[in-house]
Amino acid sequence: RLDGFCSMEAGKEEGSLLTRAEDLETPEITINARTRDGGQILAEIVDATGKPLDGFSRKDCLPFQGDEVRHVLRWRTGAFTPPQQPVEKRLRFFLTDANLYSYLAADPGAAKTVIYDPAANGGLLPNDDRILPSQRFAMRGHPSGYQLAREGSITYLDLHSAASAKTNACFAKEADWNDATDWCLEGWYRVADKGTQPNYGLATFMSPPAGRNAALYLSDREAGILSTDGSNHQVLKSTPLDTTDRFHWYRLVHTGGAAGSLFLEVDGKEVIRLPYSELLTRYHPAANILFGPNASNQEGRMHVAKFGYRIGSAEPLFGPVREQNQ
Structure with missing residues (x-):
């Protein structure tokens, strides 16, 4: 598997992962991941205090289910507001019956x-x-x-x-x-x-x-x-x-x-x-x-x-x- 030598894994009990600060220009995350039956991956974008940004909480995220090496994870809100642009941003992933192998802060082909x-x-x-x-x-x-x-x-x-x-x-x-x-x-x-x-x-x-x-x-x-x-x-x-x-x-x-x-x-x-x-x-x-x-x-x-x-x-x-x- 491409970049599949290690992963963050969760079973039926949900696990979470908080990343370092990321230079997010657009609210899109490219993930290399796999879920098992009934499993899913969600994410939210949080500020330096850990508070989710408006429009980018886990409930706003479009869940991932499947097995892909390059899936673009998105939220129902399609863009950051001007006040959100300069805010320090981190990602909090939520995994259930899933493996997260890697992520990129944006689609490499994105504008x-x-x-x-x-x-x-x-x-x-x-x-x-x-x-x-x-x-x-x-x-x-x-x-x-x-x-x-x-x-x-x-x-x-x-x-x-x-x-x-x-x-x-x-x-x-x-x-x-x-x-x-x-x-x-x-x-x-x-x-x-x-x-x-x-x-x-x-x-x-x-x-x-x-x-x-x-x-x-x-x-x-x-x-x-x-x-x-x-x-x-x-x-x-x-x-x-x-x-x-x-x-x-x-x-x-x-x-x-x-x-x-x-x-x-x-x-x-x-x-x-x-x-x-x-x-x-x-x-x-x-x-x-x-x-x-x-x-x-x-x-x-x-x-x-x-x-x-x-x-x-x-x-x-x-x-x-x-x-x-x-």
Whole structure:
């Protein structure tokens, strides 16, 4: 049996197992397990105190019965809420007449999702050590260019690239994928001032380590798609938009693999679509996902109320901006 050299076993009397803290991005656990007649395996997701998360108790779990080396154990609740994302999570398994040989914290083929939401995480910066490593970003640029602010019900990051500091103000993360992978990048953004024009905008880059790359390009008066080969930054297509009037919901989406397309949505409406083959190619070995005004040695300022990306799926992350002061 694959990975079957040892197991946790329970007979007719139920047994339980509490795991170490796991880096759970989605509520799915891949198990290698076997049950006997009348047996089953259940699990719940608990916090650091051992309390089950709402929607992920044993009664919410879809029980496993059978003999499989790669079964995805799920709950009736399909996703974590934003407040649950940064919580430390452990698994508590319940076995009756069953053997549990191994488990993985997610289906290896599942999409990778990262979300930064300061309203949901208690007003933490993206690089705060209290955020799970899988959701944490690295700080780039001059520290004075970052501050949290609140407007009505919206908490947001005020990111300022100051030309005098000869740097930029953004947050970065490393990820790995290729041109065949579907992905989406989303944010609730508002451009705070005109900045230096022209530059390559208040951009949110998403470039695989070796492949075609794309950025959401924002100036004070337009939104578009930008691509770069490292030295040559090209706005491939843009559309007029007042990006300063309020927070807008932007989605940059790639579907269809290397022969597919890239499109930009603003507030749920598609405004630009391009063949993916029109994007430029760049080798970028690290920190290939960034958000903020990536205008080094230029002037730029933007507000970020939410940012996120999903690799392996183009399903939406957020939805329209809600409850904001116009």
